Amino acid sequence: MKIQLALDRFTIQEAIEIAAKAEKAIEWIEVGTSLIKEFGVKSIYDIKNRFPDKTVVADIKTFDNAKYEFELCFRAGADIATVMGAAPPVTLRTCMDTAGQFGRQVMVDLLNTQAHQQAEIARLENIIVCQHISKDQQEEGGGGTWGRRAASRSQQLAVAGGISLENLAAVRALQPDVLIVGSAISKASDPLLAARKIKETWEALK
Numbered sequence: 001m002k003i004q005l006a007l008d009r010f011t012i013q014e015a016i017e018i019a020a021k022a023e024k025a026i027e028w029i030e031v032g033t034s035l036i037k038e039f040g041v042k043s044i045y046d047i048k049n050r051f052p053d054k055t056v057v058a059d060i061k062t063f064d065n066a067k068y069e070f071e072l073c074f075r076a077g078a079d080i081a082t083v084m085g086a087a088p089p090v091t092l093r094t095c096m097d098t099a100g101q102f103g104r105q106v107m108v109d110l111l112n113t114q115a116h117q118q119a120e121i122a123r124l125e126n127i128i129v130c131q132h133i134s135k136d137q138q139e140e141g142g143g144g145t146w147g148r149r150a151a152s153r154s155q156q157l158a159v160a161g162g163i164s165l166e167n168l169a170a171v172r173a174l175q176p177d178v179l180i181v182g183s184a185i186s187k188a189s190d191p192l193l194a195a196r197k198i199k200e201t202w203e204a205l206k
């Protein structure tokens, strides 16, 4: 299991400082959608530049204009960029093609996808699918559940949305490859300790 630290609603400098604190206990760093919207692809560039050995995920949540947006992310140094699974099939194909040209990867966010879209996505090879309970669903309270692992063995499963020590057992049952954790680490008084506790608890749940 890898931890992807999601950095949202910070300045670039704050995001770098939090990632630096948690660095030893996380594998992937997500440049959150909010950072990309507020500061542009400079946020991706600065974070990859500071953490060249980490896998950097640009959570751009592409829905259209896939080639342009994915090229922006990859040229800025992202190893992985995200696309919404509810986007038109041509957009998903273009993301896959663009990632292939750069030797990078695609994460497909299943938020609000319909069954027929999930079935199409399950056929894609070598992607990361993300089961995601959105911020709005979290804030509304109790809305949304994480789905199950897709059929394709070449796909990795990531799970996101309000993950904390309290719901780790439920998340563990989904057998994800990647745990996307934001606030539970980034808002903790000691982000390194918070990330380590998640890892230890995860191991203890085996």
Ligand SMILES: O=C(CO)[C@H](O)[C@H](O)COP(=O)(O)O
Residues within 6 Å of the ligand: 006, 007, 008, 030, 032, 033, 059, 133, 134, 135, 160, 161, 162, 163, 180, 181, 182, 183, 184
């Ligand atoms: O994609 C996201 C928001 O759109 C975040 O990465 C995700 O929600 C993780 O943050 P948190 O653990 O605070 O929910």
